Amino acid sequence: MTEKTQAPDRYDIKAVETRWRERWEAEEPYRADIAQKPKYYCLEQFPYPSGHLHMGHVRVYTLGDVIARYYRLRGYAVLHPMGWDAFGMPAENAAIKSGIPPKVSTLANIDYMKQQMRQMGLSFDWNREVTTCLPDYYRFTQELFLLFFERGLAYQRAGAVNWCPSCETVLANEQVEEGKCWRCDSVVTKRDLTQWYFRITEYADRLLEGLTRIDWPEEIKAQQTHWIGRSEGATVQFDLEDLGDRITVFTTRPDTLFGATYVVLAPEHPLVERLIAGRQEADAVRAFVERERLVSDIERTAETTEKRGIFTGAYALHPLTGARIPVWVANYVLVDYGTGAVMGVPAHDQRDYLYATKYQLPIPVVVKPESGEEPALPYVGSGVLVNSGRFTGMPSEGAKGAIAAELKALGHGDLKVSYRMRDWLISRQRYWGAPIPIVHCSECGPVAVPKDQLPVELPDNVQFTGQGASPLAQAADWVNTTCPRCGKPARRETDTMDTFVDSSWYYLRYASPHNTHEPFSRQEADYWMPVDEYVGGKEHAVLHLLYSRFFTKVLHDAGWLSVDEPFQSLLSQGMVIYGGAKMSKSKGNSLSPETILAEWGADATRLFMLFAAPPEKDFEWSQQGVEGSYRFLQRVYRLVVRPRGTGSDAGALERLNRIQARTIKKVTEDLGERRAFNTAVSALMEYTNALYQEIEAVSPEKQQQLLETLAVLLAPLAPYLAEELWHELGHHESVHASQWPSYDPAWLVEDEVEIALQVNGKVRGRLVIGAEWSEDQIQAQALQHESLAPYLAGHRVKKVVVIPKRLVNVVVAP
RNA sequence: GCCGGGAUGGCGGAAUCGGCAGACGCAGAGGACUUAAAAUCCUCCGAUCCGGAAGGAUUGUGCGGGUUCAAGUCCCGCUCCCGGCACCA
Numbered sequence: 001m002t003e004k005t006q007a008p009d010r011y012d013i014k015a016v017e018t019r020w021r022e023r024w025e026a027e028e029p030y031r032a033d034i035a036q037k038p039k040y041y042c043l044e045q046f047p048y049p050s051g052h053l054h055m056g057h058v059r060v061y062t063l064g065d066v067i068a069r070y071y072r073l074r075g076y077a078v079l080h081p082m083g084w085d086a087f088g089m090p091a092e093n094a095a096i097k098s099g100i101p102p103k104v105s106t107l108a109n110i111d112y113m114k115q116q117m118r119q120m121g122l123s124f125d126w127n128r129e130v131t132t133c134l135p136d137y138y139r140f141t142q143e144l145f146l147l148f149f150e151r152g153l154a155y156q157r158a159g160a161v162n163w164c165p166s167c168e169t170v171l172a173n174e175q176v177e178e179g180k181c182w183r184c185d186s187v188v189t190k191r192d193l194t195q196w197y198f199r200i201t202e203y204a205d206r207l208l209e210g211l212t213r214i215d216w217p218e219e220i221k222a223q224q225t226h227w228i229g230r231s232e233g234a235t236v237q238f239d240l241e242d243l244g245d246r247i248t249v250f251t252t253r254p255d256t257l258f259g260a261t262y263v264v265l266a267p268e269h270p271l272v273e274r275l276i277a278g279r280q281e282a283d284a285v286r287a288f289v290e291r292e293r294l295v296s297d298i299e300r301t302a303e304t305t306e307k308r309g310i311f312t313g314a315y316a317l318h319p320l321t322g323a324r325i326p327v328w329v330a331n332y333v334l335v336d337y338g339t340g341a342v343m344g345v346p347a348h349d350q351r352d353y354l355y356a357t358k359y360q361l362p363i364p365v366v367v368k369p370e371s372g373e374e375p376a377l378p379y380v381g382s383g384v385l386v387n388s389g390r391f392t393g394m395p396s397e398g399a400k401g402a403i404a405a406e407l408k409a410l411g412h413g414d415l416k417v418s419y420r421m422r423d424w425l426i427s428r429q430r431y432w433g434a435p436i437p438i439v440h441c442s443e444c445g446p447v448a449v450p451k452d453q454l455p456v457e458l459p460d461n462v463q464f465t466g467q468g469a470s471p472l473a474q475a476a477d478w479v480n481t482t483c484p485r486c487g488k489p490a491r492r493e494t495d496t497m498d499t500f501v502d503s504s505w506y507y508l509r510y511a512s513p514h515n516t517h518e519p520f521s522r523q524e525a526d527y528w529m530p531v532d533e534y535v536g537g538k539e540h541a542v543l544h545l546l547y548s549r550f551f552t553k554v555l556h557d558a559g560w561l562s563v564d565e566p567f568q569s570l571l572s573q574g575m576v577i578y579g580g581a582k583m584s585k586s587k588g589n590s591l592s593p594e595t596i597l598a599e600w601g602a603d604a605t606r607l608f609m610l611f612a613a614p615p616e617k618d619f620e621w622s623q624q625g626v627e628g629s630y631r632f633l634q635r636v637y638r639l640v641v642r643p644r645g646t647g648s649d650a651g652a653l654e655r656l657n658r659i660q661a662r663t664i665k666k667v668t669e670d671l672g673e674r675r676a677f678n679t680a681v682s683a684l685m686e687y688t689n690a691l692y693q694e695i696e697a698v699s700p701e702k703q704q705q706l707l708e709t710l711a712v713l714l715a716p717l718a719p720y721l722a723e724e725l726w727h728e729l730g731h732h733e734s735v736h737a738s739q740w741p742s743y744d745p746a747w748l749v750e751d752e753v754e755i756a757l758q759v760n761g762k763v764r765g766r767l768v769i770g771a772e773w774s775e776d777q778i779q780a781q782a783l784q785h786e787s788l789a790p791y792l793a794g795h796r797v798k799k800v801v802v803i804p805k806r807l808v809n810v811v812v813a814p
Numbered sequence: 815g816c817c818g819g820g821a822u823g824g825c826g827g828a829a830u831c832g833g834c835a836g837a838c839g840c841a842g843a844g845g846a847c848u849u850a851a852a853a854u855c856c857u858c859c860g861a862u863c864c865g866g867a868a869g870g871a872u873u874g875u876g877c878g879g880g881u882u883c884a885a886g887u888c889c890c891g892c893u894c895c896c897g898g899c900a901c902c903a
Binding site (some may be wrong): 010178217219221223249250251303307313331333334336342343345351420538613617618627629635674676677678682692798799800806807810814 | 815816817818819820825826827828829830833834837838839840841853854855883884896897898899900901902903
């Protein structure tokens with residue numbers, strides 16, 4: 001009995017999804033075009049093509065897709081593109097193992113992942129796909145490098161850098177987490193190397209200021225603010241006794257200057273060697289410096305590490321008192337923050353206090369609390385200056401400026417702002433990245449490759465050994481070239497760029513993906529930018545998200561762009577959890593999107609991810625949970641296709657009109673403003689339940705209209721089923737090209753409301769009131785209501801609070 | 815230590831501007847349909863107590879205070895959990 005005369009009670013997910021996927025791909029309904037209507041740029045962070053989507057990708061692309069589909073239905077010109085962050089080490093490491101060239105494996109991975117995205121029903125405009133490892137993209141990455149170079153924002157510098165021994169390359173500061181490589185977790189060591197940097201510190205204040213103008217989660221803004229680490233203070237210069245030199249320190253507490261009893265240099269400070277030359281302390285200091293240099297960064301910068309130091313034998317002169325104070329070298333001073341030197345003020349700094357106690361240096365108090373009592377040491381608060389020459393008696397806050405001014409007048413210091421953030425180290429000693437477009441000439445130095453010679457393409461004939469320097473260095477016929485300026489023999493730069501450079505501007509390339517003569521056109525970028533909603537993970541809070549803001553500001557300054565912030569709003573989604581923990585292969589709790597999509601289909605998978613938690617919270621996958629979403633979709637399907645009776649019950653019609661209006665309003669707000677997709681889904685469930693209750697009591701025309709509303713509201717969330725229902729309802733165009741429903745606000749106004757009757761705040765009864773009732777009328781009815789009688793009898797009514805449409809609270813004396 | 819976020823039934827979560835806590839779903843219980851099961855449909859479902867039941871009382875949003883007619887929501891003081899930073903002068 002396979003014969004089916006009635007509508008089936010379930011739909012075949014695979015058949016439905018295949019049918020519409022094929023049609024959508026043929027018709028390309030998601031092409032973004034500049035149009036005479038408001039634009040909406042919805043972007044999700046593009047993936048590294050590892051070979052397979054993971055559940056985190058499924059979540060982030062679902063969230064973005066809902067937003068994109070919603071705004072399309074609202075009539076916006078929507079840009080919703082996708083691409084590939086395709087340079088990076090995994091492909092190169094795979095090449096070392098397997099011999100398959102990175103380009104080959106990467107492009108194959110892209111093909112597979114693209115097919116997975118198509119299966120998920122994601123509404124990307126594939127005509128705008130960008131792939132950062134292809135020359136038609138990275139030639140512009142190189143062009144942007146040259147722009148930075150011309151503007152003095154890209155420069156080479158020698159110095160100690162972070163080196164990941166496992167990745168065989170250097171890392172930027174942002175890419176070292178607790179002393180370990182962000183990618184592979186190896187302990188990072190130091191190397192002295194000449195490397196390329198982007199001068200992001202020049203934009204520190206603008207990066208801070210911009211945060212006040214964008215709609216990002218507090219959490220992410222706080223992380224960036226802290227990373228930038230702006231700190232207002234002063235420099236103070238201490239002349240060295242018997243030497244022509246001076247030591248410059250940075251302090252945030254110039255008010256405590258009179259309490260400085262010693263000066264400390266970082267072990268790596270360039271002055272150390274000059275200070276000790278010829279002194280009896282020299283050998284001991286050198287030995288100390290050598291020892292400290294070997295200590296790893298994690299240990300070196302841990303707060304709990306014991307403070308160790310050594311006296312250099314040299315003395316400095318206090319700039320205001322002229323006192324002789326000893327110069328030390330100590331492990332707790334960092335060479336790359338401030339000036340790499342500090343003044344030791346033991347009474348008013350925790351670290352200096354510990355140090356001075358250990359080495360028996362004097363600890364004079366120069367700030368006392370307002371109350372005048374003796375402070376417990378170290379006293380790091382503000383107060384009034386004591387023992388501070390002519391500044392004695394001054395409040396410490398005011399003394400900061402006064403002392404800095406005095407120093408400036410004497411030529412011994414000035415006000416100064418320091419930042420924690422360092423310049424961005426972008427060189428990588430790896431093959432699979434965009435080559436830095438520079439030629440090194442022995443006559444002219446580093447010379448920019450002229451624009452018309454871009455791209456500097458990666459050579460194919462290289463060996464991947466994973467050893468030593470960039471594999472590019474071994475490609476002799478590639479490395480050896482001529483100087484673009486003088487024509488003499490020269491060598492190409494063999495380092496490639498950090499892949500974060502590629503991803504710092506991809507959102508602009510989407511505006512002009514086929515432009516062959518510039519990275520993007522200003523006219524197109526100005527139409528689409530800024531990104532209205534950017535969806536991605538929190539792990540990029542100070543990496544990609546900071547770098548992209550920096551790029552946008554530089555391009556704005558160069559006149560290439562009108563905006564100076566790339567991402568107006570940021571939706572930062574939580575992790576996908578399974579079995580109580582973040583998924584990982586090592587924990588054996590990973591879920592494969594392939595299996596899940598095959599079992600439940602894209603719609604149920606999407607719907608469950610949206611329903612089970614708000615976007616920014618972690619989301620736990622559960623088998624029973626996705627079953628619930630699957631059941632709901634089947635229930636909706638049955639509601640639409642099953643044979644239904646009809647009727648003309650005026651009460652039912654009114655109730656259905658009301659819930660229809662309420663649902664449209666709720667789903668509109670939840671998708672559009674609140675991004676509360678979980679409550680949007682629950683509203684649709686309630687609507688569906690209500691339709692089940694009494695849709696048969698109204699006319700066929702009203703039924704059609706109620707169900708059409710359901711299909712359109714469901715379209716952003718479950719695009720395949722919505723399309724199927726839309727066609728079941730007799731339409732021939734796509735539901736995704738239809739219009740978001742509107743509602744008559746009159747239906748939101750209830751003409752009868754049940755309110756709570758409280759006595760002393762406790763609910764004791766209920767009362768149905770008419771919308772037109774006055775407060776007096778409500779109060780009168782409430783007071784005579786029989787349910788309150790036992791509670792009012794024998795008590796004096798002190799007060800009656802009437803909240804229209806909510807409750808009446810009668811306050812009685814005990 | 816500092817910064818940010820959080821804590822609500824057995825579970826995920828809702829309560830958007832101080833106004834009836836627990837929407838919606840999951841799990842569970844009962845019932846209908848079925849030869850049976852699945853599926854589906856209907857009902858119940860914070861805790862404690864009273865009651866045969868209908869119903870009622872008390873209590874309840876991490877803890878302790880406070881403001882208010884009214885607090886999950888506001889204020890003060892804590893506890894614990896998650897995330898970030900961590901000798902940054």
